[in-house]
Structures are given as structure tokens and as C-alpha cells.
Amino acid sequence: MTSEYPLPFVPSHQPPDENEKEPILFCFWRRELLVTDDKLIPPVHEIDAHSIEAVRTQYLGQLGDRPCYSAELKADFVPPSGFLTQDLRMLFGSLDEVTHALAGRAVQIMEWDRTHQYCGVCGQPTELSKTDRSRICPECQIPMYPRLAPAMIVAVERGDEILLGRSNNFPPGIFSVLAGFVEPGESAEEAVIREVYEETRIVVQNVRYFGSQAWPFPNSLMLGFTAEYLSGEVDTSYDSEMESADFFHVNQLPQTFPGNISISQWLLNAFVEQKKKG
Numbered sequence: 001m002t003s004e005y006p007l008p009f010v011p012s013h014q015p016p017d018e019n020e021k022e023p024i025l026f027c028f029w030r031r032e033l034l035v036t037d038d039k040l041i042p043p044v045h046e047i048d049a050h051s052i053e054a055v056r057t058q059y060l061g062q063l064g065d066r067p068c069y070s071a072e073l074k075a076d077f078v079p080p081s082g083f084l085t086q087d088l089r090m091l092f093g094s095l096d097e098v099t100h101a102l103a104g105r106a107v108q109i110m111e112w113d114r115t116h117q118y119c120g121v122c123g124q125p126t127e128l129s130k131t132d133r134s135r136i137c138p139e140c141q142i143p144m145y146p147r148l149a150p151a152m153i154v155a156v157e158r159g160d161e162i163l164l165g166r167s168n169n170f171p172p173g174i175f176s177v178l179a180g181f182v183e184p185g186e187s188a189e190e191a192v193i194r195e196v197y198e199e200t201r202i203v204v205q206n207v208r209y210f211g212s213q214a215w216p217f218p219n220s221l222m223l224g225f226t227a228e229y230l231s232g233e234v235d236t237s238y239d240s241e242m243e244s245a246d247f248f249h250v251n252q253l254p255q256t257f258p259g260n261i262s263i264s265q266w267l268l269n270a271f272v273e274q275k276k277k278g
């Protein structure tokens, strides 16, 4: 007995010979998605009706019985009446979760294709691989894959308190859990310990995996963790990007980013729920 594919979207680099159902097309101008005035993905026949042209397109895979493609619009593209282009951050909530995640995938595939047309070593035009999602230099044989940057994000607990910080590029008054990129050669858990120490001089223990989220701004995979305070006093003076940080009691939390769209909010909500329960 065969089982059904366990996720709503089936990725593939090999387009079907013929599209039986109307495809779903994610068109991007720079990194902004083409949507209708009511912030939905326009049907392909409407895109065609307005003679919107793509520089190049990429096959993504199948959503149910619909083939999905991304497309790069021309640099001088101007949306016709009834359409606009928007950053994916502005489209949380107006696109359903699966479609938003797919748009996040689409923008990264489009961007990878756009920026890997030539070999970075010898300058030859690259070719699309037939075996996987890569472009290959026919001279050097170097494969070029879409970029994906793992980053860790962590809720550090000390009893009923949580460690929150604000980076100097945050809106005024907003705090969040700590985050940072994983460096080559380190595990995600090591990245948690290093980043928390670098940003706040706090030492943590019992680093535990919480969950993850694709974060296409521009190409991160956020790996969420919880950790316990072990030792140290908060000191942000060693990190030029940290404006301030502190432990906050669950009943006296500062202002944080609104909504419930990102793993930083899921971590914070899980902390609050767990403390209010117990």
C-alpha cells in the first residue's frame, strides 16, 4: 500500500511536460510579490491578459494538482491597475499559511536563479542541473545551490524571568528573544551558547530544541531553542548591535513585536503559557 505525500506541497525541480491544471505563478519584482488589490495571488489568465512578461521562470513543484512556478519581472516593471507588488512581510494574514510559505520558497528560488546565471570562478554562463535544484558551470563543474542561512533563536529562562534584548535597529521600545546566525563548523546548540554570551555575557545550559521556521528575509532557517540561565550578569557593552538586554518577569514583560507570525513570538508565548500554568 502506498501512502499519500505527507505535506501539502511537493517540491520538484523537474517541470511537467504539460500543465494539466492552471499553474500558480508567484511573480516578483525585486523581492516583492505581485498581488491583486485585495492582496491575493492573481490567476495566471489575468497575468497573461495584462501582458505581464517575465525575465525568467522557475518550476517549484506541485500544490495539490496545481503546478507552481516563480517568475522574475523586469526591472522597469510597473504594476497595471488592480495589481501591486508587496514585501512578503506585509502579506502575513492575507495569504493563507501554505501559500505564504510557498511564496517564501518562490522568492528564494527566483533570487538564486537570478544571481547564479554566471560562474563565480570563470565567468561562464551556468546551466540548470537535470538532477537537482542547482545550476552548474559547464567549465568548472561547480554546482551552485540556493543559499540557506541557518540561524538560531533562543528563549533563555531564569525562574519566572526571560532574557530579552533590543537590537539598535528595532523600533523604539521593542524587545525580543535573542537570535544570531550559526557559523561554519559549529552546531546549532553551540551557536546558542556563543550568541547569548556574545550579546549579553550570560552563560546558559540545558539547550533544548523547540521548533523551526523558514524565514525568507532574505534566506534564513530559524532554529528555535529554549535554554536555562547558568551564570553571569547582563552586559551588552561587548556587542555593538545590542542596545540593551535584561531578564524580565513573566508579569512585567516589555513591549514585543505584535502578532503571532514568527518563531520569536511562539517562543515568548510558550514561555508565558508555561509560567501562567505552573
Ligand SMILES: [Zn+2]
Pocket: 119, 120, 121, 122, 123, 124, 137, 138, 139, 140, 141, 142
Ligand atoms: Zn566556471
